[in-house]
Amino acid sequence: MxxxxxxxxxxxxxxxxxxxxxxxxxxxxxxxxxxxxxxxxxxxxxxxxxxxxxxxxxxxxxxxxxxxxxxxxxxxxxxxxxxxxxxxxxxxxxxxxxxxxxxxxxxxxxxxxxxxxxxxxxxxxxxxxxxxxxDLVSKGYEYETKVNKLKNLEYEQVCLVLRNLAKFHALSIVFELNDKENFIKLKCEFKDVLYQETFLDKSKLRNYYTNCYEDSIQLLDDLEARTKLQYVETKLMQLLRYYTSPRTFNVLCHGDCWINNFLFKQKDNITTDLCFLDFQAMRYSNPATDLVYFLFLSTDSTFRCKYMKDILSVYYESFTTFLKLYDIDSNSVYTKDSFEVDVQEMLPFGVLITLIELRIVTTFEDKEISESTLHLDQCISNESNEEMLLKIRLDDVVKESVLNGTLDRLCEQMKLLN
Incomplete structure (x- = not known):
């Protein structure tokens, strides 16, 4: 040796x-x-x-x-x-x-x-x-760098993610129906960890979340929206816990469903397959948390406005087709109407995730990320391309949330929290 x-x-x-x-x-x-x-x-x-x-x-x-x-x-x-x-x-x-x-x-x-x-x-x-x-890179899979190179994902790439995400969620149902005793034990062990008080205190991620959130709202042009979001910040952690907590229907979710946690495979410049990576945040939660997380961090409001109905159908059709392979009727576990209602109710979570995580998505590959680099005052004096992209993307999401009422629903939900 x-x-x-x-x-x-x-x-x-x-x-x-x-x-x-x-x-x-x-x-x-x-x-x-x-x-x-x-x-x-x-x-x-x-x-x-x-x-x-x-x-x-x-x-x-x-x-x-x-x-x-x-x-x-x-x-x-x-x-x-x-x-x-x-x-x-x-x-x-x-x-x-x-x-x-x-x-x-x-x-x-x-x-x-x-x-x-x-x-x-x-x-x-x-x-x-x-x-x-x-190492799946050695088998032809690779990272997709469009998002942090200021480009949008193609429609078919988004559909590919949602088809595979639907299968991932469906496997959770198959698991539960095939091994209920073990699954009941696991779903208790896979409660959310990222937003819990003990973990936040120990990991110092509380500062990370609040610093990112505060820096993001400082970049917004809409002063009224900024004021509302500053108000929301007073219960930021409680809101994150609310949206990621189990609901009527739940599965084992990826938990950190954004572009850097996928590998794509291409053939003749066409994306043909993907693989999920990084399961440190896996949680038992509503599947809409994964969809909203991905869509808000990997697409813009123009894409969502144009294609949301279509891509939700793509997800649910894949969910239905995959469950049929195991002789399971999707309507017996999770109807399309229930799924679409859950996505709508989870849109405020997408706004919160955008304000917290978008800085990392729009940071170029050769720039190191740490807690100390996540402060606006360190880069505002020499605004870079990535900072400009961050501002454009943040304004885009907030404008969308104002127009469709999501921001007001977020504020209303905050009032209902203890």
Missing amino acids: SLDVNISEPDEFNCTELHSCIENVAKLNNINDFTYHVEFACGKGENFIANVFRVEIKDTLDCDRKISVIIKTLVNTTRQELFRQLHKREVKAYEEVLSKFEILQSKLDVTNRIVLPGCILSDMKRGNEVLILE
Whole structure:
């Protein structure tokens, strides 16, 4: 065995436990003598919670034999202790939910399945938090950079996301009907974590959410809307908890459904498939939370105004068709009317998410994100293209929310909270 470390290996990766993990991956693939190369799997700073590396392992005895894996770890980061709970959530998602999804899909033709990264190894022990996943980039999947390059997603790309998201949600129903006892236990374990008081206090994400929200409303042109949103801020966390809490109908949701958490596959410049990534925020909640989260962060008001009815039909048709493969009538679990009502009721959540998360979506790939960079006064004096895009997108969403009454509904909901 040879641990020949490439000189480009990031400092954050220099950890005995991780080297040991790579050795274990090699052994699982019957590779006894190897070298490996390490690089960041995404731009440094793009992932606020974990370090994400791509590792290529090469068999020194057979130069044509190599494997590529993704390693996510909290090791050697200042956020290790703060975000252990999210790491544990993602490991549990892979081990107890996604593994079950894969088994449930095994009866289906490959063309009907959703693609999920395989989990090779995981560890939740304190100081050794690691998750090793199949590298789907090596299989032709890639990130879509249109949004942070100031371009909109194509209509067909949005439909592809919604079709797959519908299947993801439908698998939760299949899981529940096939293994009720286990599912009841899991849905209790997958209560939302991101907006809960204990986690907010421990992780310092409360400051992150409020700083982003405050900076966003300072950019708005509509002074009346700004005043209303400043009023909403006094109960921001309570509102986030309200919208993500379980409702009449719920499934295991992705929880962080935006463009950087998908990989797309293309053929002849046409997007043909996608894969979901990053399940640290998986929660048991209403499926409309995922749809609204995605649509507000990945499309603009012109797109939503023109296509909302169509894309909701795309989602529900996929949901219905997928459940039929398991002899389940969608109307017996979740009617289209109920689904559309839930989406409408969840639109205020989309406004809140936009004000909090849009800055990251509109930040270029080579710019590192951290708590300290999420303040308006650090960039307002030299407004960049991305800052201009942020302002345009924020004004766009707020104008839409004023015209369709969503902002007023958000204010009304705030008044109803204790």
